[in-house]
Amino acid sequence: MTLLHSCQKAAELISQSLDEPLDMVDKLRLRVHLSMCGNCRNVQEQLNLIHKMGSQIGTLDLCDDSGEAPFPQGN
Numbered sequence: 001m002t003l004l005h006s007c008q009k010a011a012e013l014i015s016q017s018l019d020e021p022l023d024m025v026d027k028l029r030l031r032v033h034l035s036m037c038g039n040c041r042n043v044q045e046q047l048n049l050i051h052k053m054g055s056q057i058g059t060l061d062l063c064d065d066s067g068e069a070p071f072p073q074g075n
């Protein structure tokens with residue numbers, strides 16, 4: 001097993017991991033790279049955030065008709 005030395009490859013794996021689970025080897029390589037490379041940790045954070053926002057927007061869109069508040073308001 002070779003380590004990831006390229007940030008470009010790491011970024012590819014990061015965005016791939018958002019769409020589909022990585023296989024064990026890729027996951028491990030990515031994890032090792034992220035442990036050494038703060039730059040790619042930032043990239044992963046950004047992509048995760050964008051991905052999360054995207055799926056939240058999709059969910060909100062689907063729930064829009066119910067008229068229910070996302071958080072119950074006590075008091």
Ligand SMILES: [Zn+2]
Pocket residue numbers: 006007010033037039040
């Ligand atoms: Zn990197």
